[in-house]
Amino acid sequence: MVNQIFFYLFAVIILIGAVFTITTRNAVHSAIFLIMTLVGVAGLYLHLFAEFLAAVQIILYVGGIMVLFLFVIMLVNLDQADVQPRFSRHWKIGAASVAVLLGELAYLYFGRSAAPFAPPMMPPVPLGNTEWVGVVLYQRYMMPFEIASILLLVAMVGAVVMAKKRI
Amino acid sequence: MSTGIPLSHYLFLSTALLSIGVLGVLTRRNMVIILMAIELILNAVNINLVAFSRYLSHVDGQVFAIFIITDAAAEVAVGLGIIIALFRNKETVNVDEVDLLKW
DSSP: OHHHHHHHHHHHHHHHHHHHHHHOSSHHHHHHHHHHHHHHHHHHHHHTTOHHHHHHIIIIIIIIIHHHHHHHHHHSOOGGGGTSOSBOTTHHHHHHHHHHHHHHHHHHHHTSSSOSOOOOOSOSOSSOHHHHHHHHHHHTTHHHHHHHHHHHHHHHHHHHHHHOSOO | OOOOOOHHHHHHHHHHHHHHHHHHHHHBOBHHHHHHHHHHHHHHHHHHHHHHHHHTTOTHHHHHHHHHHHHHHHHHHHHHHHHHHHHHHHSOOBGGGOOTTOO
């Protein structure tokens, strides 16, 4: 019962934040609502017994990426955006595409028989979540982990080169 | 101890979040907000991965979610660098005013 309450609470937080992220006029307000969504997703991770991922979500998304967003909003001064139209002229085509996407997914969900996955009965393993993730990440996914570090290095150099005035 | 919530509810939530994100990417003019909508899409994917990881009692989904968060960080860094470079050259961040490659 408590689980259901928490799930629906987080779901409502996530969806309200997402809707206001893409509809508010002011970009700073969008960023604040996006933070609301990200915190809701972190709560959902806790609800799913993924504590490590919840901490990573808060530290990396809310602490890192959103600060980057706010800095860029500050740098590209958007005062004139308050009087311009928010949506592009082709918003009807976009809305129609999303309606088609939703229709397809709804067909996939409801076109099948009952949901194949029952709720799990046990907390997954005796090992703690962080240890478990670490063991799998550093053994089976060692190579992708190293490649991800190279990707981050390339992105860091690329961002500096891109934002620099004169190389 | 049961969570009492069928997996399909997580999938519905994830679908809704994905659709809102796609709607934001397709309809907004401000490039910064389009990047934020891409973050919404990536979070929808992560919810799916973590929910399946829980319901299959398999931690690989969470490891994939960590990789996706890494990619999101890289993508945002490069994307915001591009936005700054564009703003310096064209004095705008609206996607429909940047049509240099349009014939």
